[in-house]
C-alpha cells in the first residue's frame with residue numbers, strides 16, 4: 001500500500017489487495033475509491049495493469065471426470081467461492097445442486113430447471129434476479145454440444161453446435177445478472193472467461209492436469225469491477 005499521508009490497511013472496491021490501493025492526501029479513511037491510476041510506482045498504463053492484475057495461479061493433477069465438480073480440486077475451488085456467496089446461478093448444472101438457481105437442458109439431471117441456458121437466464125433476468133456468483137461450465141466443444149442434444153433425443157442444427165455463439169449469448173446475460181463486485185467462475189479448455197470485453201479482472205486460475213492425452217481443465221475466477229480498467 002502506497003500512501004502519502006494516511007496509512008490504510010483496507011482495500012478499495014477496485015484493487016485486489018491493499019498493495020495496489022493509493023490513498024491520496026486528504027482521502028478519508030471511509031473512502032472506498034482509491035486513486036490507483038495515480039500510483040507513483042506505475043510507469044505507464046501496462047505497468048499499472050500488470051501490477052493490478054496479479055493472478056493467483058496453481059496447477060494440480062487429478063483424474064478426469066465428465067462431471068467437472070466431482071473432480072476434488074475443482075469442487076474445492078467452487079465451494080470456496082460459494083461459501084462467500086448469497087445468491088448464485090448455474091445454467092449448466094447437471095446434477096450439482098450447490099447454486100441457488102440451477103438449470104440443465106437434460107431433464108434427467110437434478111437441476112431445478114430444464115431449459116436451454118439462454119432461456120433460463122432470460123427468465124431470471126425478467127424476474128429481476130441479481131446474483132453475486134455465476135458458474136459457467138458449458139459443453140467445451142461443438143462435439144460435446146451435439147452429444148448433449150443426442151443424449152436427450154433432441155435434434156440440433158449447425159447453429160446450435162457453434163460453441164462460440166452459445167458462449168457469447170450466455171456471457172451477455174451473465175453480465176446482466178451479476179452484481180458489481182460479483183464473481184464468475186468459468187471452466188473449459190481456454191482462459192478467455194468474461195475478460196476485457198465486459199471489464200472483468202481475473203483473480204485466480206487453477207489448472208487441472210488430467211494426464212495422458214487429456215486436455216487440462218482450466219478454472220478461472222473473475223470479478224466484475226466498477227471502474228474501466230482496460
Ligand SMILES: C[S@@+](CC[C@H](N)C(=O)[O-])C[C@H]1O[C@@H](n2cnc3c(N)ncnc32)[C@H](O)[C@@H]1O
Nearest residue numbers: 067068069092094105106116117137138139148
Ligand atoms: C460440462 S457439463 C456441466 C457439468 C457440471 N458442472 C458438473 O460438475 O457435473 C455441461 C452441461 O450442460 C448441459 N447443456 C448442454 N447444452 C445446454 C444448453 N444449451 N442449455 C443448458 N444446458 C446445456 C449438458 O446437459 C451438461 O450437463
